[in-house]
Amino acid sequence: MKKKTSAPRLLGDSQLAQIDAWWRAANYLSVGQIYLLDNPLLREPLLPDHIKPRLLGHWGTTPGLNFIYAHLNRAIMQRDLDTIYVMGPGHGGPGPVAASWLEGTYTETYPDITQDADGMRRLFRQFSFPGGIPSHVAPETPGSIHEGGELGYALSHAYGAAFDNPDLIVAAVVGDGEAETGPLAASWQSNKFVDPARDGTVLPILHLNGYKIANPTVLARITPEELDHLLRGYGHTPFYVEGDDPTQMHHDFARALDACLDAIHEIKARARDGDVRRPLWPMIVLRSPKGWTGPKVVDGKKVEGSWRSHQVPFTQAREDDEHRAILEEWMRSYRPEELFDSDGAPIEAIATLHPDGDRRMSANPHSNGGILLRGLRMPDFRDHAVAVSSPGTTTGESTRVLGGLLRDVMLANMENFRVFAPDENNSNRLDAVLEATDRAWNAATVADDDHLAVDGRVMEILSEHTLQGWLEGYLLTGRHGFFSCYEGFIHIVDSMFNQHAKWLTTTNRIPWRRPVASLNYLLTSHVWRQDNNGFSHQDPGFIDHVVNKKPDVIRVYLPPDANTLLSVADHCLRSRQYVNVIIAGKQPQLQFLTMEQAIEHCTKGIGIWEWASSDDGQEPDIVMACAGDVPTMETLAAVMILKSHFPDLRIRVVNVVDLMRLKDDRAHPHGLSDQDFDALFTTHAPVVFAYHGYPTLIHRLTYRRANHANLHVHGYQEEGTTTTPFDMCVLNEIDRFHLAINAIDLIPRLRDISGHAREELRNALIRHHVYIREHGQDLPEIREWTWSQDGGGAPLTDDRPR
Numbered sequence: 001m002k003k004k005t006s007a008p009r010l011l012g013d014s015q016l017a018q019i020d021a022w023w024r025a026a027n028y029l030s031v032g033q034i035y036l037l038d039n040p041l042l043r044e045p046l047l048p049d050h051i052k053p054r055l056l057g058h059w060g061t062t063p064g065l066n067f068i069y070a071h072l073n074r075a076i077m078q079r080d081l082d083t084i085y086v087m088g089p090g091h092g093g094p095g096p097v098a099a100s101w102l103e104g105t106y107t108e109t110y111p112d113i114t115q116d117a118d119g120m121r122r123l124f125r126q127f128s129f130p131g132g133i134p135s136h137v138a139p140e141t142p143g144s145i146h147e148g149g150e151l152g153y154a155l156s157h158a159y160g161a162a163f164d165n166p167d168l169i170v171a172a173v174v175g176d177g178e179a180e181t182g183p184l185a186a187s188w189q190s191n192k193f194v195d196p197a198r199d200g201t202v203l204p205i206l207h208l209n210g211y212k213i214a215n216p217t218v219l220a221r222i223t224p225e226e227l228d229h230l231l232r233g234y235g236h237t238p239f240y241v242e243g244d245d246p247t248q249m250h251h252d253f254a255r256a257l258d259a260c261l262d263a264i265h266e267i268k269a270r271a272r273d274g275d276v277r278r279p280l281w282p283m284i285v286l287r288s289p290k291g292w293t294g295p296k297v298v299d300g301k302k303v304e305g306s307w308r309s310h311q312v313p314f315t316q317a318r319e320d321d322e323h324r325a326i327l328e329e330w331m332r333s334y335r336p337e338e339l340f341d342s343d344g345a346p347i348e349a350i351a352t353l354h355p356d357g358d359r360r361m362s363a364n365p366h367s368n369g370g371i372l373l374r375g376l377r378m379p380d381f382r383d384h385a386v387a388v389s390s391p392g393t394t395t396g397e398s399t400r401v402l403g404g405l406l407r408d409v410m411l412a413n414m415e416n417f418r419v420f421a422p423d424e425n426n427s428n429r430l431d432a433v434l435e436a437t438d439r440a441w442n443a444a445t446v447a448d449d450d451h452l453a454v455d456g457r458v459m460e461i462l463s464e465h466t467l468q469g470w471l472e473g474y475l476l477t478g479r480h481g482f483f484s485c486y487e488g489f490i491h492i493v494d495s496m497f498n499q500h501a502k503w504l505t506t507t508n509r510i511p512w513r514r515p516v517a518s519l520n521y522l523l524t525s526h527v528w529r530q531d532n533n534g535f536s537h538q539d540p541g542f543i544d545h546v547v548n549k550k551p552d553v554i555r556v557y558l559p560p561d562a563n564t565l566l567s568v569a570d571h572c573l574r575s576r577q578y579v580n581v582i583i584a585g586k587q588p589q590l591q592f593l594t595m596e597q598a599i600e601h602c603t604k605g606i607g608i609w610e611w612a613s614s615d616d617g618q619e620p621d622i623v624m625a626c627a628g629d630v631p632t633m634e635t636l637a638a639v640m641i642l643k644s645h646f647p648d649l650r651i652r653v654v655n656v657v658d659l660m661r662l663k664d665d666r667a668h669p670h671g672l673s674d675q676d677f678d679a680l681f682t683t684h685a686p687v688v689f690a691y692h693g694y695p696t697l698i699h700r701l702t703y704r705r706a707n708h709a710n711l712h713v714h715g716y717q718e719e720g721t722t723t724t725p726f727d728m729c730v731l732n733e734i735d736r737f738h739l740a741i742n743a744i745d746l747i748p749r750l751r752d753i754s755g756h757a758r759e760e761l762r763n764a765l766i767r768h769h770v771y772i773r774e775h776g777q778d779l780p781e782i783r784e785w786t787w788s789q790d791g792g793g794a795p796l797t798d799d800r801p802r
Contacts, residue, residue: 010254019070019250021339022353025102025346026066027293028334030094032120033127034059035317035327040120041336041344046328051318056128057135060310061089061175063292064207069099069361071253072171075261076355082167084477085361086158088184089175089207090137090148094127100142100362102346103354108363109142109512117344139506139513143362145369145476150499152181153469158202159190160473161366164415168200168366169264176208176217183465183496188234190466191281192443195454196271201264204236204283209290211307220287227285237263237280242287244305249288256284276454278442295330298323365478370514370576372478376417379408381570385595386562391611392590392636392787398562398629399484399524399586402569403432406482409573410436410457416479420459420467428484428524429586433458464492471519472500480517480573487523487583488530488537494545497579501549504577508552515576522569524586527692527716528630528729534722540693540715543659546581547697551668556581556659558692560632561591563598564657571602583692585629587725590786592632605658605670608680611789612636612653614643620652620685622743627656628692631714634729635690636787637736642743643790645757646750654680662701674706683707686746690734691715712742726778730768737761737768 011019032040034057039050065087076083087096100106101123106113113119113126126132133140136148146157158172178184190202210220219227224240231238239256243249260282267279291309296302298314317323341347354360365371384404386396410417410433419425419433426434438456445452459470464485471481500519507513523542530537546554555578559565565584572580592609593601601607613620622642626635632655642649656662663671672680681687683706691698695713702708719731729735741761744754771779 010251010258015074016247016250018349018353019074020246021347022070022073022102022350023063023067023246024334025339025350026069026095026098027063028331028336028339029098029101029120029123030062030066031059031294031327031331032124033057033094033097034312036124038121038125040124041117041340042328042331046324048318048324051324051327052129053318054128055312055315055317057094058089058091058311059094059294059313060211060290061092061207061209062095063294064209064286064288065089065092065095065173066098067249067253067288067292068171068173068205068207068286069095070353071250071257072361073354074254075257076359076361077353079261080355080359081169081261082359082364082366083169083171083361084145084161084364084367085143086146086154086161086170086172087137087144088146088151088154088173088178090146090150091135093134093136093138093141093148096137096141096143096362097123097127097133102350103360103362104351105142105360105362115345120340120344139503139510143360143364143367145367145473147499147503150496151178152183152465153187153472153496154178155184155187155190155202155204156466156469157473157476158204159187159194160470160475161477162194162200162202163418163470163474164198164479165200165366165477166198166268169261170200170202171205172202173205173207176206176210176219177212179206179219180217183463183469186461186463186466187469189461189463190470191235192278193440193459193461194278194442195276195440196267196279197276198455201268201281203260203264206231206238206283206285208285208287209292210305211290211310213310214307216307231283231285232280235278235280236283238283238285240285240287242285244289244292246293253284253286260284276442293333295326298326367477368512368514369476369478370516373514373516374416374478376409376480376573377412378570378574379405379412381405381566382595383408384566386591388563388591388594390787391592392633394591395588396562396591397429397586397588398559398565398584399522400429400432401562402522402565402584403430405566405569406430407432407436413480414457418457418459418474418479418481420471420481420483422464422467422485422489423460423462424484424486424525425458425460427586428522430484464489465496468493468496472496475516475519478516482520482522482573484522484524486537487526487542488539490521490523490542491539491545494542497546498549501546501553501579504553504579505550508577518572518575518578518580520572520580521582523581523583526583526585527720528628529585529587529725530720530728532722535720538716538720540583543581543583543693544697546579547659547701549579551660551663553577554579554581554660555670556583557657558583558628558659559602559657560626560629560655561589561593561598563591563593563595564602566595567598567602568657583628589629590633592636592787601655602657606654606656606661606672606680609653609655612639612787613651615650615652618650619682621650621747621749623652623654623681623685623687624739624743625654625656625681625687625689626691627659628690630729631690631692631734634734634736634739637785638688638739638743640788641736641740641761649747652685659701662698664704677705678707681705681707684710686743687711688739688743688746689713690739710746712746714739714742724772724776724778726768726782727772730765737765
């Protein structure tokens with residue numbers, strides 16, 4: 001049953017009056033932002049010209065957000081708490097803007113928005129207005145780490161912020177519409193990954209106001225008993241506050257909040273005494289009317305307490321006298337003459353209901369994480385180098401090598417670095433990191449469990465959404481992380497990546513937002529090595545999704561072997577304000593570059609592999625280009641085939657590590673100039689390009705180039721099944737035989753002399769097809785292929801015993 005809170009009153013009369021005045025002031029400022037261009041203090045009757053011509057914003061959730069903010073301020077001041085505020089209903093943007101203006105932070109951040117009547121007018125005018133600020137909680141809002149468009153991620157962001165911040169309390173408001181999303185439902189499990197001694201605390205506040213845009217919400221319509229069972233099942237002790245009478249609600253919420261903070265204090269004290277068992281963490285359920293304190297009825301239809309208050313409760317205040325009268329009555333109901341002095345500044349009672357300096361939620365350094373960011377103590381990645389005596393003759397597991405580097409990074413940064421993976425850390429060959437730390441886990445364990453501990457720093461839960469949210473919250477509060485995932489499943493977080501990339505793009509234009517550590521993805525178990533799982537696991541399209549974003553925040557790397565992967569990873573872990581996407585296979589593969597060569601190649605991002613080329617600085621007959629580990633191997637094998645048949649052929653091999661080098665320098669900071677691009681690819685030689693992903697992306701990146709018409713791209717064609725590794729390449733025509741045939745067909749002087757070679761290559765494809773269906777594995781000459789400088793190697797026709 002519910003835990004009752006409407007018992008004796010907690011607040012004294014003066015304290016109640018102060019909190020209520022602050023709340024009314026915040027509500028008044030919120031309504032003004034949605035509706036007003038001028039006359040901010042209603043010193044004269046409202047006229048049509050005082051109203052914005054386009055009314056945009058969300059009122060319905062805003063008074064609840066303001067109510068919670070006022071009470072959190074009271075608690076922070078009384079208890080000297082370090083607290084940030086994550087608003088899941090982020091479209092209630094007027095609220096936190098109003099709060100930061102009342103706290104003085106907004107004026108400190110934007111000096112032209114002064115705390116007076118003229119500043120209030122500017123505050124109102126800029127909201128949802130050209131040249132102004134968005135209608136939701138955005139990077140422009142002081143105190144925010146949670147974008148208003150990120151429905152479903154409030155709790156995961158909050159827990160990410162709390163990890164490794166032992167004294168931080170993150171008040172996380174979950175909207176009841178948001179509570180219906182899959183990401184939010186999974187993120188309730190985050191409390192099973194918290195170390196009560198070392199981590200901070202998330203205080204969830206489930207705000208049930210009953211409606212979404214046009215429909216009721218599920219959690220507001222189930223029985224109180226069912227809701228209580230659900231929340232307790234999630235691992236919480238809920239405290240309930242419900243009603244619509246402001247006075248009683250103030251007392252009840254204050255009691256519930258104090259009970260939660262007392263419980264948190266006790267849990268933390270026990271944990272610091274050595275008891276790190278998972279507690280039942282407190283939470284609050286606030287049930288209040290949607291659009292609380294707004295107009296009850298407009299045009300004969302219910303507004304307060306209904307879905308009609310979700311956005312702008314009525315939209316004709318400029319044109320309709322009756323609507324304008326309703327607006328004026330609504331705003332005057334907050335009694336602004338009691339809240340603001342003759343200059344328009346908040347009265348003392350309001351101006352003092354917030355903590356000082358960094359304790360203000362709108363000024364807390366954790367909400368501007370770059371202020372707190374410390375660079376990682378980076379080991380020398382060269383210590384993990386794979387010995388390469390000759391290109392393409394030895395094998396190694398590139399991501400396993402990377403795991404050793406990540407282990408050493410973890411050992412050197414046990415307070416501000418974590419790795420994240422959806423139950424795939426070991427599968428992705430990064431298990432060396434478990435030599436430094438365990439997996440975070442604060443639920444039951446049994447004897448056969450592997451590397452589970454309350455203080456573990458490897459974050460694994462089978463929810464990409466939750467992991468991404470944790471990582472984003474961790475990064476935005478000033479820490480570092482690394483996220484590995486199967487390539488085919490990273491699309492699950494497409495929308496979350498979108499919002500994070502947009503956040504970075506926006507903060508690049510906000511001087512007071514300090515740079516944060518980059519969001520680093522490793523995509524492995526990739527399309528060319530998902531032959532065992534089949535078609536459902538094959539999708540390299542995340543790259544296409546990423547490159548749609550602004551070039552100042554995205555980077556894509558395709559290291560062809562272990563040493564280049566080490567160099568790329570070191571660079572990404574040191575970087576700021578980017579989303580770095582690294583694609584690298586986890587299976588044993590040939591290694592091509594020494595560490596010195598890898599560093600040089602990665603620094604350039606693209607280059608000619610002289611050791612694989614035969615053009616000797618002359619104009620090539622063909623350029624064989626590649627990006628990705630498997631495409632690189634198949635390209636080199638095709639080059640050997642061509643050399644064996646046409647020894648005098650002038651072949652240039654170009655390998656791409658940094659995909660953005662293909663763009664021109666006018667479109668991306670990493671892009672090559674036309675002169676540099678032409679020096680690599682020539683202006684008219686045919687180019688056969690083997691690419692890791694969808695071929696159309698390479699054409700998109702290079703469409704401005706002089707030689708684009710001669711670019712022939714091989715990549716993933718949505719062909720795949722459970723088959724052999726090489727057959728995956730054959731099905732998508734990225735294999736050595738198809739690449740070689742394509743090259744032969746593009747070189748004019750081979751047209752009349754290539755018949756026998758083409759025939760042999762076609763026969764090889766047929767023999768491959770027959771062999772794998774009989775033996776279940778690739779041909780020996782495919783499995784055993786290594787690079788040879790002279791173009792030799794295993795013959796195309798092989799009569800060795802099978």
